[in-house]
Amino acid sequence: MRLVMWDIDHTLLYAGGIASLAYAPAFTAVTGMPWRAMAFTAGRTDRDIAVETFAMHGIDDYEPHLDEFFALFAEEFAARRELLLERGYLMPGVREVLGALDTRPDVVQTLVTGNIRPIAVDKLTAFDLAELVDFEIGGYGTEDTVRATLVRRSLERAAAKHDRPFDPADVIVVGDTAYDVAAALANGVTAIGVATGHTSADALAAAGAHVVLRDLSDVPAVLTLLSA
Structure with missing residues (x-):
């Protein structure tokens, strides 16, 4: 899984x-x-x-x-x-990627975010994404000042809910900053950087991301990367 x-x-x-x-x-x-x-x-x-x-x-x-x-x-x-809908917007390919992964019984999607949980829920609900992720097993911004802890907490919650540990090779963190990359690497899981924020593709690669994407717009390629 x-x-x-x-x-x-x-x-x-x-x-x-x-x-x-x-x-x-x-x-x-x-x-x-x-x-x-x-x-x-x-x-x-x-x-x-x-x-x-x-x-x-x-x-x-x-x-x-x-x-x-x-x-x-x-x-x-x-x-x-x-x-949110007046001022905000989804990044390219997001709805298509999350929607396609939601149909896969062997893929679980959650959040590891610096946001506190209620705000994370509000953001995804506004864009009709809330049903595509499991909030219960996520890692949220109230839990620590160090982002790596959020990944670890999410791993623990996912293992408890699914009654099995997840192989690190089957865990992927997707984020747009070097903090996301560092948090993944600290937990021995795959880091995918997406250069849709303020951090360049070169900086994400230098931080140690295993893969760096310009964005998620090449939906078939992203799905292969995340679920193969």
């Missing part, structure tokens, strides 16, 4: 910057502090981003705030989710 772990942002879709709109009011509601700026986000987990953002505002003792912050962040995002 093949296990495919998808990153979301700039791999499956562009969410139109809605998360950044939700971040500031959630932060101010929790801390009472005026908003200054958000830490760099690409490829990082929401926990990692939050820790740095809190530090940028002079808050080093972030732990007491995180649970409430993530809950409010999810609420603020949900209040704006109608903007």
